[in-house]
């Protein structure tokens with residue numbers, strides 16, 4: 001049974017002085033342990049968020065990590081620096097691809113580093129509007145998945161808990177969303193690539209999230225799709241009331257999946 005994951009990407013918002021209070025509010029608003037809940041604040045707020053959510057079952061992630069462990073990389077943050085502060089990391093977010101020129105090859109190096117360092121990766125992929133309008137969205141995203149996962153074997157990806165976030169670039173922060181059906185079709189395309197480059201088990205096991213203007217009002221359209229396993233949430237993740245609705249809806253999906261899973265086990269195993 002795949003994890004149902006709701007990951008909050010705070011982007012460049014909050015300071016160490018106010019992040020703890022927001023994280024505590026989110027924790028109080030989202031007490032559904034059946035949902036894997038992750039908060040990814042700016043680096044400088046990781047410690048404050050970690051303290052605020054201690055004992056809440058919420059995990060903490062970074063928004064990026066450097067591909068090298070140390071060296072002459074001014075301003076960069078490496079995996080060893082995140083020890084004790086973060087257990088997850090977002091890689092290849094479209095804002096970093098756009099603003100820092102990150103390529104699939106670089107994301108691949110970061111993914112190698114994250115997996116070797118025990119950071120659970122959320123690898124972001126997604127097409128720009130011109131790709132979707134030209135009918136090549138699936139080909140573009142498939143190429144991104146292949147590039148980001150290159151030269152990493154299926155067992156390593158499974159052991160590292162790989163998560164993929166499908167985030168159409170035109171839907172991020174715009175108020176526009178993909179339809180649930182389009183997101184599900186993309187999730188199926190992503191799983192086909194996972195089977196091709198890895199294994200059927202990888203394709204069946206990796207949680208695929210949707211991201212792009214997710215709110216409490218629209219998250220159900222995505223979570224109703226069996227191939228979508230949660231959401232990467234940007235703007236709405238700064239609002240405890242919104243996150244309360246999003247995580248509560250995710251808990252419905254997680255509970256339904258657990259019931260189906262229990263019913264599909266042989267009677268002997270259920271006792």
Ligand code: PEP
Pocket residue numbers: 009011167171172173174211212213214232233234235236
């Ligand atoms: C994101 O930051 O990954 C994201 C999807 O942002 P938003 O929810 O604001 O579109």
